[in-house]
Amino acid sequence: VRTELSPSDLFASLDAAPLASASVAQVHAAVVRASALPPGEAATATGDGLKVALKVQHEGVAPLMAADMVSAIRIARLLRWLRPSYAPFCTILEAWEQEMVRELDFMHEAHNLRTVAHNLRSAGIPAVVPRPLFASRRCLVMNFVDGFKITDEVALSLHGVDRDALMGRVVQIYAQQLFIDGFFNADPHAGNLMVQVRGGEALPVLLDFGMTVRLSERQRLGYAKLALAAQQMDMGALQAAMASLGIANTQSSELPERDLAFWRFFLRDTGPRDEARAQARSFFDSRKAQAAQDKATGRQPRSVTEVPSDLIFFWRVVGLLRGLCSTLRARVPLLQLLSLRARIAIASLTPPPQRAIARVCAPPPTRLHARLHARLQARLQALLSEAWDDGG
Structure with missing residues (x-):
């Protein structure tokens, strides 16, 4: 964070303990000073500033993932040489390698967030996508989105969420991305989906747009x-x-x-x-x-x-x-x-x-x-x- 951002000038507070952690990065809660917010965001600030989610890439993860991918591709190519029927596996791994390189650039993810939010808004599909505020290659600051995990059984029952209708809406979101926009999040696992209940309506919250196609x-x-x-x-x-x-x-x-x-x-x-x-x-x-x-x-x-x-x-x-x-x-x-x-x-x-x-x-x-x-x-x-x- 010190290398890629100016935390003392940018943040009024920053929680040391992460809210969540995955293989590529971890996410911390923070508050951006009102004076440091981009134009148009100041109106959303309260008190000391605006609550945000700070995504920070793990130190050394990029070369480690690259080395693992090189090894996997070498093994796949050896298998292809031994048995030509394994050729499709090489095609798949080489495509995955290209997406992995882009996933490690958080400036790329910030662009993806803006694109998907615009596409869904234009299609009239209700969903919540975090707004990127600041981005560098290894740090991404987004507005903090309230909600609960889509697999939180207690919260779903407490809010009376119709699971069939909720997942039907999620499927429609991805159908829009796949068939109409041609630009989609390729990693819709449970950790990347939340639910926000607003005005009696359960809205899907879409997170983590590093791996997009x-x-x-x-x-x-x-x-x-x-x-x-x-x-x-x-x-x-x-x-x-x-x-x-x-x-x-x-x-x-x-x-x-x-x-x-x-x-x-x-x-x-x-x-x-x-x-x-x-x-x-x-x-x-x-x-x-x-x-x-x-x-x-x-x-x-x-x-x-x-x-x-x-x-x-x-x-x-x-x-x-x-x-x-x-x-x-x-x-x-x-x-x-x-x-x-x-x-x-x-x-x-x-x-x-x-x-x-x-x-x-x-x-x-x-x-x-x-x-x-x-x-x-x-x-x-x-x-x-x-x-x-x-x-x-």
Whole structure:
């Protein structure tokens, strides 16, 4: 702090004990003097100044993380040389290395905070994002945001928070970032999400924007088309979306219905942990049966041949959101909520005068509608699978 900021001039007080600590940095509560605040922030100060959160990078963490990443990439390259099928792991680690370098620059994070706050505000999506006040490479000062952890069972019950609705809002926030903005936080774990209750409304608080990913226009629309194709059970559109993103496996051309089954499983509705585990067991049991059938008939086994570098971050976001929903026992129609924003992204490709007069997107589904829709689609998928097996 002394190296990168002038604490005696900037802070009226600074708590020595951290509020939280993670692998890259720790956060302290502090008060910035009113006289030191940027223009426009003085009105928010009270008493001695403005309460803030000071994020400080751990000493020596940057070279340590860089050394670990170099070692991991060397191991992955050796595995790729020994077995070419491991090539996707190199792609993933090299992409992660690029994001890690940016994550260690807190000036980059300050820019990310401003960008995401602007995007969500422009979209009319209620959420709380800290405002960056001062930033250097290893220190970041933000306004202090009150709230409680999103996994705080006692606080959620005390405030009467509807967990399904809360996580539905969080999913919509990330769908907006993924499909419309093309700029998203790739680390939405429980430690980076809080809840602020304001005026009887539970608002998600988004923290830690060090690890963010910016998608190209092709990538953004590719993921939107993939989600919508999975929701509509459109194998042709799904194949086209996967091809545009550079996602392929040895059976993509011959058995596209297996790709559809995978993406519908991956983007399925959320639920309690036991239920999610049972669904996963059922899915992987069916995959094992397919693999055994492939071996018996001499069909080429299913294996990944192409993975784009950005796919790991898409997987990570969806996986972390699903895990958080399971922890909170929240039932969220994940694929439907994602596809609503995906429709908006795809509709933007058509000039307004050429769009249909009818509503482009259906209203958000009710819980009953979501359950009926999921049951009907599950039954339809089972019938299609049976018909395919009978014909093959």
